[in-house]
Amino acid sequence: MNRIDKKFQKLRAEGKKAAIPFLTAGFPSPAASLTLARELAENGADIIELGVPFSDPVADGPTIQASSAAALARGMTLEKVLRLAENFRRGTETPLVLMGYLNPFLAMGIGRLARRLAAAGVDGLIIPDLPVEESDFLRIPLAAAGIHLIFLAAPNTPPKKMARIAKRGRGFIYYVSRAGVTGARDRLEAGLAEKVSAIKKTSPLPVCVGFGVSRRGQVIKLNRIADGVIVGSALIAPFLRLPPGKARAAAIKKWRELFGGVPEAGR
């Protein structure tokens, strides 16, 4: 059984929600991102999302763009991300998902990609520029290798397509909280709760919400309606203004502030 499914089974049995951090692989350095991933796992992260840097990240706001560019400038590649994943997997059973744009995955070749992901102990892929209707070429080989292809859904996704996402997606549905790009926002979109509960009615998959989450209040609110919360930019931002050691402490502090002692998060 895929580690992601196992995790949600466990969380569901305990009445808990998933706390999911996103971090950019190779930022501020490969070693630092690996340390951060491990520390987050030790601090109760239920699934780790490791971002694969890309030269043209069209779905990302300034924070993740900057982290991605910095990682690339230091020579990060998908090959190296896979090595990080392998290292991460050695010490833990925490589910690991790679999130990145389609082209680097394509460039590796689909067959090879599926084999490498499985060998590195990666449990799933999230590809923001791969909508479900274009995904067959990748979905089928990944499924054969036991890797989940996780789809994103947005506030404007029509019901018919939502049903297709629920049917073809694996692991969970990544619900994008609002139109636009990644990055911290003060407020959650109006109508979010209704949207999420509508999806949950038709989908057997857990629904996790991301994009724009940066406050504890938002996490508490989202945990009431969704199966998990994804936080990225808010954890990456410290690394853009502080030296690595201090930034890591600040990111962990931010993580605890967001999820620590939140009842449903169960920490």
Place this chain on the structure above:
Amino acid sequence: MRTKKKPPERKRPGYFGRFGGRFVPETLSVPLEELARSFRRVAREKGFQRGLDTLLKTYAGRPTPLFFARRLTEYCGGARIWLKREDLLHTGAHKINNCLGQALLAERMGKRRIIAETGAGQHGVAAATAAALLGIECEVYMGEEDMARQEINVFRMEVLGARVIPVRTGSKTLKDACSEALRDWAASFASTYYLLGSTVGPDPYPRMVRDFQAVIGRETKRQFRSVAGRLPDFLVACVGGGSNSLGFFHPFRSDPVEFVGVEAGGAGLKSGRHAASIIRGRPGVLHGSYSYLLQDGGGQVQPTHSISAGLDYPGVGPEHSHYFASGRASYVSVTDRQAFDAALLLSRREGIIPALESAHAVAWSCRLARKLPKNRHIIICLSGRGDKDLETIRKERGGSLPNCVG
């Protein structure tokens, strides 16, 4: 694993062979579908087409002449060379054909704001022009590097009432301007129309921009038939994203006419500093479509170089990739230097200063003409005029020019 029967092979909408598609963040799926629907609707509407034709005629200056370049033909010594004079259009390039079409569509869709990306600024100027004409707010994303290189076009856009937004991410050029426009649109689609300038990006842009540019090829076909009573032998055009070339080629696609796309060879293909996406690239996904792309082994998009900012883009329209893969068109490259010389040659022999983009097509056509007998006909799409490039030419030559070329 579930086993599933593969669906039978069918022609997928939005694809040219195996190229194209709609590889975009989920949020953009619905606005693209809305755009495709609206485009389909107006394409069938006589009223819309009439409105566009009237603007093209009374405002943009269509039809543009088809000119026999006698002295250039004599100089090259071989096939006859003709010029389709898109450089004579309002704003100085073919870009206005597409901008008028899409701005009318934006108006029809009730959008109150237009955004666009621009490299050299030609598309930005055309978009700002169309927006001013229709009274729609316009914002243009432009790389900071390009803004510095094309100061006068930035000012032109501002004079036309548009706001130019500097893009400071990535390589600070056209591809980053395009990414930034997509990011804007992902949040603003309810009120905003994204006026993409070339036959690139997610479906429906590649086919929509081509259709709005196809007026070039339709006119050429009619004009050449009326003077020569036959079809031309070769059509030659420069290829950046591919809008002038595809608009030029498309009406001839079922005819026995050879197509040549000329890519930017920059400092030479071996130098690595070029923008020859088809000749030197591999298929990949950038800005929403699967097409030839200049990328490194790990799938990161590579920086490009060309003397002509309009060709300085790492991708190419998916229909060109299909033309290439199917052998319908052939693709060649011309270096900065050759394009530069061809620009001077055309200026001296015909009194026409071409855009450096179009000069790539001129350079190749001269080479091609020499190898062909006198009874063959080559038509060049002279996509833009060279006023915008005078500064580049001056810098390249340090202010001094030879008295005579050739």
